[in-house]
Amino acid sequence: MSLNKVNSKTDILIIGCGCIGLSTGIVLLKTGKYNVQIWSRDLPPNTTSNKAAALWYPFLCNPPDLVGKWSAETMQYFKDHIIGDPKSGTLIKKVNEIFRREHKEDPEWRPYVQSFRRARKDELPEGYVDGFAVDDGFVMDTDMYMDYLVQTFKSLGGSIEQREVEDIREAFVHYDTVINCTGLGSRELFKDKLIYPSRGQIIVIKNSSERSIMDEEDHIAYVIPRISNTVLGGTNQEHDYNTEPTKQDTEEILKRVAMISPRFAKNRIEIQDVKVGLRPSRHEIRLENEFFEGGSKLVVHNYGHGGSGFTVSWGCALEALRVMEAGIPNLLFYKKQQQPKPQSKL
Ligand SMILES: Cc1cc2nc3c(=O)[nH]c(=O)nc-3n(C[C@H](O)[C@H](O)[C@H](O)COP(=O)(O)OP(=O)(O)OC[C@H]3O[C@@H](n4cnc5c(N)ncnc54)[C@H](O)[C@@H]3O)c2cc1C
Ligand SMILES: NCCCC(=O)C(=O)O
Numbered sequence: 001m002s003l004n005k006v007n008s009k010t011d012i013l014i015i016g017c018g019c020i021g022l023s024t025g026i027v028l029l030k031t032g033k034y035n036v037q038i039w040s041r042d043l044p045p046n047t048t049s050n051k052a053a054a055l056w057y058p059f060l061c062n063p064p065d066l067v068g069k070w071s072a073e074t075m076q077y078f079k080d081h082i083i084g085d086p087k088s089g090t091l092i093k094k095v096n097e098i099f100r101r102e103h104k105e106d107p108e109w110r111p112y113v114q115s116f117r118r119a120r121k122d123e124l125p126e127g128y129v130d131g132f133a134v135d136d137g138f139v140m141d142t143d144m145y146m147d148y149l150v151q152t153f154k155s156l157g158g159s160i161e162q163r164e165v166e167d168i169r170e171a172f173v174h175y176d177t178v179i180n181c182t183g184l185g186s187r188e189l190f191k192d193k194l195i196y197p198s199r200g201q202i203i204v205i206k207n208s209s210e211r212s213i214m215d216e217e218d219h220i221a222y223v224i225p226r227i228s229n230t231v232l233g234g235t236n237q238e239h240d241y242n243t244e245p246t247k248q249d250t251e252e253i254l255k256r257v258a259m260i261s262p263r264f265a266k267n268r269i270e271i272q273d274v275k276v277g278l279r280p281s282r283h284e285i286r287l288e289n290e291f292f293e294g295g296s297k298l299v300v301h302n303y304g305h306g307g308s309g310f311t312v313s314w315g316c317a318l319e320a321l322r323v324m325e326a327g328i329p330n331l332l333f334y335k336k337q338q339q340p341k342p343q344s345k346l
Contacts, residue, residue: 012324013174014038015165015189016181018049019313020302022149024179027317028324029156038153039171041164041185044146048183051277052310053202053224053231055139055212057095058109060198060236060307062284067308068109070315075113077314078138087151089144091227095137095212098128098260107132125260128215139212140310141226165189172297176331179300179320183280186303192286195304197278199240201249202233204273205264213260221256223264229272232257232264236307238281245274281306287319289327295334300324 012028014021017040028034044050056078058071082088096119110116119131154160165171168189171178186192207230214222224231235249250271257264282304290299302320305312 009033009035010177010328011035011037011175012177012179013171014179014181015171016040016183016185016303017043017150017160018047018181018183019052019146019149019309020049020183020305020316021179021181022146022153023313023317024181024302024320025153025158026149026156027314027321028179029153029158031321036153036158038158038160039163039165040160041162043160043162044150045143047146048277048280049309050142050146051200051202051275052142053139053222053233054142054145054310055093055095055224056137056311057097057134057212057214058107058308058311059216060279060281061305061312064108066285067312068112070312070319071109071308072112073315073318074310074312075136075138077318079136082148083138085148087144088148089141089227090138091140093137093139093212093225094210095134095214096123096131097214097216098124098131099215099217100128101217102130103132123211125213125262127259137212139224139226141228144227145310168292168299172293176296176335177298177300177324177328179302179324181302183303183305183309184278186280186286186301190301192282195280195282195286196239197241198281198306199235199237199242199276200233200279200307201235201245201253201274201276202231203250203253203269203271204229204231204275206230206270206272207264215256215260219256221253221260223257223261232269236279241278243276243278245276250274279306280304280309285312285316287316287323289323289330291327291330291334294338295330296338298324298327298331300327 025036119133220234286301
């Protein structure tokens with residue numbers, strides 16, 4: 001008994017074409033063992049992923065130890081495979097998180113990131129007394145990076161179909177193994193009411209700056225310089241489904257950003273764009289196997305990455321591969337169990 005195979009490779013379906021679905025598909029294709037197709041309701045640039053800032057920095061995501069591990073693995077993957085490619089839209093950029101109050105504790109991800117250090121006094125704006133620093137963090141022009149992921153996925157033989165899945169059994173007609181990378185979509189598709197939107201608004205401006213700086217202590221304020229523009233943020237409104245920018249949030253962001261980086265005083269900013277995305281927030285990332293139809297169908301869940309999808313994407317993709325390959329023997333066992341017993345000759 002074998003799984004659906006073409007040219008001796010096993011067919012895998014990924015649902016979702018955000019940074020998680022695309023990273024997971026690329027990792028699977030690079031093994032040379034799988035044919036991978038993506039079905040997705042929205043394609044880049046119309047995904048949440050495309051609305052991200054984005055930079056490497058664990059934020060609004062749990063569980064802390066695994067987020068630390070996956071963030072570090074993602075940083076290494078970027079260094080090994082992505083940063084050097086100008087088509088990727090990525091840049092190494094120092095990241096500073098700054099605090100108005102002393103922070104005795106290091107971040108929980110500190111043990112996994114060797115380059116972590118405390119901020120120097122000269123890196124702290126007026127009114128800030130403490131901070132974290134990661135000198136080899138990275139930022140990405142999100143639309144460029146998402147296009148890069150799509151091109152990489154397709155160049156490795158992956159195929160993408162724009163298609164909404166209303167019932168997971170639609171996928172089971174053609175596939176034994178499905179990887180669920182639907183982000184917030186899992187709330188409906190898998191009735192997971194633990195996942196909910198955290199609304200984030202950002203402003204895209206022409207100016208640029210030499211480093212990423214963030215104050216996330218009492219509210220959110222960040223400046224993220226990219227290749228072709230700079231992103232100012234942000235907001236975090238839980239259970240808010242409004243995907244339209246609001247003038248009030250834009251004003252609030254500009255006021256807060258001026259406090260962490262005075263050079264961005266409102267009257268010197270040329271706003272290019274204002275975007276809103278709904279982070280797929282959950283008490284923790286769901287990355288596990290779930291068997292359906294008496295064990296003969298396998299879904300690998302990989303969703304709920306909150307404010308850190310890019311930061312953990314490659315670590316989670318590698319983990320999804322490991323989890324899936326650990327589950328396939330069970331799948332074969334259950335499929336065999338369901339085979340009709342050969343009729344006795346007597
Ligand atoms: C303003 C903002 C700034 C951010 N900045 C950063 C940052 O700096 N660094 C960072 O690491 N993260 C950042 N994030 C978080 C990051 O954007 C998310 O964690 C990440 O995009 C989640 O990726 P995803 O692929 O799971 O989700 P999505 O990008 O939402 O992709 C889900 C996909 O599944 C598809 N789908 C859903 N349901 C179905 C269905 N039923 N059938 C078919 N397809 C379906 C959708 O169409 C979509 O293609 C930010 C988020 C926001 C909002
Ligand atoms: N951690 C600050 C970068 C922006 C981000 O992650 C977000 O979700 O907003």
